[in-house]
Amino acid sequence: MKEIELLSLDKKVFFEKLKNGLEIYLVPYDNKENYYISYATKFGSDVLKFDLDGDTYVPPLGIAHYLEHKMFEEPSGIDPFTFFSESGTDANAMTSYDSTQYICYGTKEFNKNLRYLIKYVNTPYFTDENVNKEKGIITEEIKMYDSLPDYKLEMKLRENIYKKLSRRYDIAGTEKEINKITKEDLYKCYNSFYLPNNMFILIVGKFNMNEAINIIKEELEEKLEYKLPKIYTQKEQIEVNKKNETINADIETPKIGIGLKISKKDLKIKGVELDLYLSMLMTILFGSSSLFREKVRNDQLLNDIYMEWENTEDFKTFYLFATSKNPDKLIEEINKEFDKVKIEEEHFNRIKKVWIANEVKMIDNIEKTEYNLYDEIINYGKITPNRIELIKKMNIDKLNKLINIIDFSNKSILKMLPTKK
Amino acid sequence: MQYIKKDMASYNLHLINTNKYKTITVKVMFHTPIKKEEITIRNVLSDILLLSTKKYPNKRDMIIESENLYAADIYNNTQRLGNYISTSFILQVLNDKYTEKDNLKKAVEFLSEIIFNPDIEDEKFKKNKLKIVKDNCEIALSSIKENPANYSVIRLNEEFRKDSPISYRMNGYKSDIEKITEKNLYSYYKKMIDTNHVDIFVTGEFENQEIIDLIRNYFKFRKIKKQRIPYFIDNTKPRKKALTKKETLSISQSKLSIACPIGKLSEYERNYPLVLANIIFGGGSDSILFKKVREENSLCYVIYSSLNKLDNTITIKAGIDKKNFTKTIEVINKVLDQVQKGKFTNKDIQIAKKIYENAIFSIEEDPHQIINEYLTEQIIKFENYKERVSIMNKVTKREIIKVLKKIKIDTIFLLEGEE
Numbered sequence: 001m002k003e004i005e006l007l008s009l010d011k012k013v014f015f016e017k018l019k020n021g022l023e024i025y026l027v028p029y030d031n032k033e034n035y036y037i038s039y040a041t042k043f044g045s046d047v048l049k050f051d052l053d054g055d056t057y058v059p060p061l062g063i064a065h066y067l068e069h070k071m072f073e074e075p076s077g078i079d080p081f082t083f084f085s086e087s088g089t090d091a092n093a094m095t096s097y098d099s100t101q102y103i104c105y106g107t108k109e110f111n112k113n114l115r116y117l118i119k120y121v122n123t124p125y126f127t128d129e130n131v132n133k134e135k136g137i138i139t140e141e142i143k144m145y146d147s148l149p150d151y152k153l154e155m156k157l158r159e160n161i162y163k164k165l166s167r168r169y170d171i172a173g174t175e176k177e178i179n180k181i182t183k184e185d186l187y188k189c190y191n192s193f194y195l196p197n198n199m200f201i202l203i204v205g206k207f208n209m210n211e212a213i214n215i216i217k218e219e220l221e222e223k224l225e226y227k228l229p230k231i232y233t234q235k236e237q238i239e240v241n242k243k244n245e246t247i248n249a250d251i252e253t254p255k256i257g258i259g260l261k262i263s264k265k266d267l268k269i270k271g272v273e274l275d276l277y278l279s280m281l282m283t284i285l286f287g288s289s290s291l292f293r294e295k296v297r298n299d300q301l302l303n304d305i306y307m308e309w310e311n312t313e314d315f316k317t318f319y320l321f322a323t324s325k326n327p328d329k330l331i332e333e334i335n336k337e338f339d340k341v342k343i344e345e346e347h348f349n350r351i352k353k354v355w356i357a358n359e360v361k362m363i364d365n366i367e368k369t370e371y372n373l374y375d376e377i378i379n380y381g382k383i384t385p386n387r388i389e390l391i392k393k394m395n396i397d398k399l400n401k402l403i404n405i406i407d408f409s410n411k412s413i414l415k416m417l418p419t420k421k
Numbered sequence: 422m423q424y425i426k427k428d429m430a431s432y433n434l435h436l437i438n439t440n441k442y443k444t445i446t447v448k449v450m451f452h453t454p455i456k457k458e459e460i461t462i463r464n465v466l467s468d469i470l471l472l473s474t475k476k477y478p479n480k481r482d483m484i485i486e487s488e489n490l491y492a493a494d495i496y497n498n499t500q501r502l503g504n505y506i507s508t509s510f511i512l513q514v515l516n517d518k519y520t521e522k523d524n525l526k527k528a529v530e531f532l533s534e535i536i537f538n539p540d541i542e543d544e545k546f547k548k549n550k551l552k553i554v555k556d557n558c559e560i561a562l563s564s565i566k567e568n569p570a571n572y573s574v575i576r577l578n579e580e581f582r583k584d585s586p587i588s589y590r591m592n593g594y595k596s597d598i599e600k601i602t603e604k605n606l607y608s609y610y611k612k613m614i615d616t617n618h619v620d621i622f623v624t625g626e627f628e629n630q631e632i633i634d635l636i637r638n639y640f641k642f643r644k645i646k647k648q649r650i651p652y653f654i655d656n657t658k659p660r661k662k663a664l665t666k667k668e669t670l671s672i673s674q675s676k677l678s679i680a681c682p683i684g685k686l687s688e689y690e691r692n693y694p695l696v697l698a699n700i701i702f703g704g705g706s707d708s709i710l711f712k713k714v715r716e717e718n719s720l721c722y723v724i725y726s727s728l729n730k731l732d733n734t735i736t737i738k739a740g741i742d743k744k745n746f747t748k749t750i751e752v753i754n755k756v757l758d759q760v761q762k763g764k765f766t767n768k769d770i771q772i773a774k775k776i777y778e779n780a781i782f783s784i785e786e787d788p789h790q791i792i793n794e795y796l797t798e799q800i801i802k803f804e805n806y807k808e809r810v811s812i813m814n815k816v817t818k819r820e821i822i823k824v825l826k827k828i829k830i831d832t833i834f835l836l837e838g839e840e
Contacts, residue, residue, distance in 0.1 A: 298549070
């Protein structure tokens with residue numbers, strides 16, 4: 001096992017890669033009661049088309065998510081939820097664009113639960129009957145999200161940013177698409193992507209490392225690796241798909257969504273460093289201690305705001321969602337910020353201080369640490385041991401150079417207005 | 422972990438000393454018997470205190486101060502606890518050993534400034550600040566239908582117990598907003614500070630005496646207040662016939678909420694068998710409701726029940742297709758009937774006990790959970806969490822059935838989608 005010390009955080013990550021490619025990340029805590037186990041595959045809703053048996057294959061949209069639901073079927077008929085609940089352990093699974101994970105979280109029966117988690121994910125069991133049964137449930141899940149105006153806003157914005165990229169589609173698919181799914185589709189995807197060389201295990205919390213490693217090796221060392229199929233990615237244009245649109249919904253106060261699409265091609269920085277600088281940029285422009293926030297608060301232009309960066313192979317996309325009584329004026333203020341980006345040194349240094357403090361706070365929390373490390377594995381393929389040092393090293397000149405390369409005009413603006421009754 | 426409760430005459434100070442957290446959390450709670458007409462003004466007050474103070478005339482100034490204190494978090498929270506409304510101001514800051522000497526002291530001083538040094542002039546809050554808060558409040562209230570699951574429960578509770586605090590909207594009422602003035606808001610502020618019962622919780626790693634001195638120095642309350650009415654709501658009599666109400670909303674999925682009052686219970690029954698009964702019925706992730714309604718009948722994606730001991734109610738929530746309404750109610754009724762007849766296994770009971778045990782084991786993982794635990798022990802007056810597991814493990818099937826029999830479906834509310 002390789003020891004990776006998370007500098008300045010008094011925490012170690014133990015890493016091992018098995019011969020068949022399976023990656024193991026163990027992060028033991030001695031002052032907690034809980035453990036959090038995640039067994040994941042780097043297969044999500046981003047895969048729209050791949051080579052199979054000498055042909056190209058396009059599964060119905062929502063297949064990765066459907067597959068996640070069906071993993072819980074076992075030939076024994078025993079539901080994994082039932083198994084985990086016997087020890088009072090929480091179990092769940094999540095599908096995202098770039099991965100699918102199966103988790104359990106609790107304080108008891110670590111060994112038994114770890115072994116079972118690996119076993120049930122390694123046991124695909126799909127029949128016509130059990131595949132059909134899920135259609136009603138997933139349709140309700142899709143409808144549950146569909147009923148939320150904020151969700152509709154995000155989905156529409158994605159369609160307007162990306163003309164072809166997989167990120168414009170709902171992870172769960174659509175009712176029409178999922179009705180096409182057969183057990184053959186599920187087996188095809190499972191066999192192509194649930195392979196040790198495409199998967200990893202991440203465990204954070206209270207557990208015995210030696211026992212964990214032994215169980216993982218017993219269950220997974222013999223699994224054969226296979227070459228991953230060729231995945232066809234979409235050729236996405238640099239320009240946003242649609243620059244402006246207005247839609248209506250059953251809401252009281254208007255909402256806006258803005259997507260800034262940046263091509264990674266000419267950006268000289270990459271990896272963790274790039275993400276830190278991009279995050280710093282938007283925190284300074286629109287964060288809670290920005291002048292923008294103070295202005296829109298005093299002018300009553302903003303009631304709610306949410307921002308996030310998205311990473312894809314070729315792009316970095318910045319999303320900003322807000323609720324506002326005067327959406328046009330708010331959009332004007334946001335555009336002003338993009339038109340003349342100004343970075344103040346004091347603000348820059350203060351945010352660095354905040355981020356370093358946050359790194360220390362987060363390590364206290366098992367779940368947050370798990371989410372952060374999981375994202376690092378997916379986004380960078382490894383753990384970053386020196387995040388705090390990287391933050392300390394950030395300098396304002398590098399940020400300004402980055403700002404000069406970015407095309408702030410490549411944005412899509414979406415307005416959601418109340419339906420007139 | 423060491424717990425000390427000190428009666429400081431005009432407030433209770435709770436010290437939870439542990440080296441499990443890198444942060445120190447200070448939670449100042451104001452409790453008072455809830456009055457429907459005061460909910461909105463109290464929410465507005467709580468927000469305006471976080472918008473500016475005498476020393477920090479703008480929100481941005483306050484945020485900059487937080488950032489300089491090594492990302493100290495300060496926020497507010499309001500909740501109803503039975504017959505009481507509780508408003509909290511919470512500070513969470515890294516222990517000085519990760520920041521610098523006196524950082525905690527400055528952070529506590531900041532919290533004190535927010536509570537005791539409001540941005541007022543001539544016994545009035547500032548007009549422009551009040552306008553901002555009222556505006557935000559109005560917009561938040563206008564958007565309650567945008568979270569259909571929450572809205573369904575709000576409407577359910579209004580139909581369930583019309584004149585009880587159970588029916589009150591904790592986000593407030595639009596019609597109350599315009600009645601708030603700069604002057605009456607300040608009067609309400611003084612009323613809260615002077616007459617509300619106060620609890621201050623501090624968790625983290627510290628020297629007890631240092632914290633006692635620090636809090637004593639920065640938090641001074643004038644009167645000694647007694648709490649006269651109970652937290653528990655008297656809610657033991659169900660309707661003779663279940664009431665069904667529906668409302669339409671343009672959403673694609675319908676939200677079903679059901680209120681089930683529980684009959685009269687002893688303290689033991691409420692704290693022990695009832696908890697297991699709820700987990701078995703619908704609270705656990707593999708509950709009977711989940712198994713029957715979702716897995717067996719594919720009627721929903723989400724279904725669960727939650728227990729509110731102070732309200733003496735179990736609430737069932739589910740997202741369904743409106744065409745399945747009658748069938749879903751039928752299945753839920755059947756499930757309740759079956760569990761009341763004892764149609765659940767010893768394994769179900771063992772699982773529920775394990776779920777409970779896990780929850781108890783997890784209390785110390787998070788400062789907010791441990792604070793909530795000690796607050797609950799003060800209100801409900803049951804055994805300390807470390808002792809409760811062994812008592813829970815001795816609960817029998819007979820005791821669980823006895824409690825289940827007291828649960829009745831009283832009010833059904835369907836937020837019907839129209840798409």
